[in-house]
Amino acid sequence: MFEWLENTSVALWVGESLWAYPFMLSMHVIGLAIVVGILSMLDLRLLGSFKGIRTAAFLPLIRFAWIGFGINAVSGVFLFTSQATTFVSSTTFLIKLGCIFIGAILTKVLQNKLQETGADDSADGSLKGLAVVSLLLWLVAITAGRLTAYI
Amino acid sequence: MEAFAQSIEGGVVYTWVTSVYWLWPLMETIHFIGLSLLLGGLIVIDARLAGFFRGVNIAATHKLLPWVFIGFGLNLTTGVLFFFGDPLRYAVNIGFQIKMVLVMIAGLNALWFWIKINPVMQSWEPDIDPPGVAKLIAWISLVSWTGVLLFGRLIPYVGTG
Numbered sequence: 001m002f003e004w005l006e007n008t009s010v011a012l013w014v015g016e017s018l019w020a021y022p023f024m025l026s027m028h029v030i031g032l033a034i035v036v037g038i039l040s041m042l043d044l045r046l047l048g049s050f051k052g053i054r055t056a057a058f059l060p061l062i063r064f065a066w067i068g069f070g071i072n073a074v075s076g077v078f079l080f081t082s083q084a085t086t087f088v089s090s091t092t093f094l095i096k097l098g099c100i101f102i103g104a105i106l107t108k109v110l111q112n113k114l115q116e117t118g119a120d121d122s123a124d125g126s127l128k129g130l131a132v133v134s135l136l137l138w139l140v141a142i143t144a145g146r147l148t149a150y151i
Numbered sequence: 152m153e154a155f156a157q158s159i160e161g162g163v164v165y166t167w168v169t170s171v172y173w174l175w176p177l178m179e180t181i182h183f184i185g186l187s188l189l190l191g192g193l194i195v196i197d198a199r200l201a202g203f204f205r206g207v208n209i210a211a212t213h214k215l216l217p218w219v220f221i222g223f224g225l226n227l228t229t230g231v232l233f234f235f236g237d238p239l240r241y242a243v244n245i246g247f248q249i250k251m252v253l254v255m256i257a258g259l260n261a262l263w264f265w266i267k268i269n270p271v272m273q274s275w276e277p278d279i280d281p282p283g284v285a286k287l288i289a290w291i292s293l294v295s296w297t298g299v300l301l302f303g304r305l306i307p308y309v310g311t312g
Contacts (some may be wrong), residue, residue, distance in 0.1 A: 022308040030297060032183070037191020040217060049218075052211030060204050074163060095255045139184065146180045 011081035021082065026032040027075040032066025036138045040108060046110075046131035055114055056120055062111050069104065092144040092151050099141035106134050156238035166252075168236030175308065178229040185229065187241040188222030190296060200281055200289035208277040246306040250299055264288045 014020045041060045045048070080087055087093045090143060108131060159165050168174055192215040198204055199212045234241050241247045268285050275281070281289075 011232060022305050026301045026304045029183075029186070029300050033186055033190035034194065036187035037189075037194055039191075040187055041191045041195055041218070043219065050211065050214035052208060054207075057204065057207040060206075061198075064194075064198075089215050138187075142183045142187070143180045146183060147176055150176045 001086050005081050005084040008081065008090065010078070014078050015082035021079070024075040024078045028072055028079065031068045031071035031075060032142070034128075035065050035072060036142065038062065038065040038068070040135060040138060042110070043131040043135045046127045048128075051121075056118055059111070059114055062107065062114075065107070087148070089146040090148055090151065092148045096141050096148065099137045103124065103134060103137040103141060106130060106137065110134065153239070153242055156242035158201050159235055159238040162234040162235070164232070165238070168232055174232075178232055182226055182229045182233075185222045185225030186300065188218050189226065190222075190300070192216065192219035192222065193292060194297060197289040198292045201286045201293070205278050205280065209275055209279055209281070210277065211273060213272075241306075243311040244306055244309065245311060246302045246309040250302040250306070253295045253298045253302065257292060257299065260288055260291045260295065264292075 014024065038058075038061050042055075042062065045053060045055055045058065110127065113127060195204075195207075195215055196212045199207050199209050200258070264285075267282075268288060
């Protein structure tokens with residue numbers, strides 16, 4: 001299946017075009033900055049930093065983070081196709097995907113909880129554990145993603 | 152620039168960076184974490200300064216600045232080490248050169264903010280729609296930093312300047 005994917009016209013375009021691969025990589029790093037940037041700020045807020053900002057204020061920012069997530073899902077699929085067989089057999093890549101999958105679910109959970117509590121910041125203490133897990137997941141995802149190029 | 156790059160090769164830092172095999176991937180990972188902190192903080196600060204997310208207290212967004220500086224510090228440190236580890240490649244790379252110009256533009260823009268906006272910000276209402284000059288500064292910041300990411304990522308794929 002992955003060999004078939006590697007030989008589709010899209011995969012060949014990404015792999016052979018002079019600009020497709022670097023362009024997708026550039027989109028991927030911009031999406032990364034949006035997703036991890038915003039979510040790490042949310043996590044730090046939940047852990048007690050910059051209390052002047054209400055946690056509910058992060059709700060529109062989380063929606064923006066999902067846009068970044070979309071950018072990376074699309075650019076990620078393009079990048080994946082060009083070397084599908086290599087990626088599926090790479091442990092670090094699978095760790096990265098796992099972290100992103102759990103991280104996305106966790107983000108949805110946090111988003112729902114913030115929507116429920118609304119402007120009531122006093123309820124946020126219970127979210128500290130989730131914030132720590134979220135930070136760790138993105139940290140591991142970045143590390144594993146970078147190491148995929150080496151291992 | 153090339154003469155400077157040549158003088159680095161053979162130096163202590165060059166030897167260290169190139170001889171420890173796990174250092175480069177580790178520094179790349181830190182560079183990515185740093186850019187997330189830098190951009191993450193700035194997206195919140197600049198988006199609010201550009202007039203979005205009016206419900207967020209504008210002065211409070213600037214409490215994120217220490218994280219922006221931590222991100223910048225991490226990336227300045229790892230960035231300098233990257234340069235010292237492969238000076239001849241970076242010095243002549245058009246992607247790197249454009250990236251550095253954009254970092255300088257972003258820096259001057261931050262200085263402009265510091266001189267022009269920071270002193271008057273204290274008197275702003277929390278839900279203010281910022282004046283035009285503040286919005287311009289916010290957009291210059293967002294565009295230049297996005298460009299920094301873009302050209303940074305292109306460094307391995309573009310040639311000499």
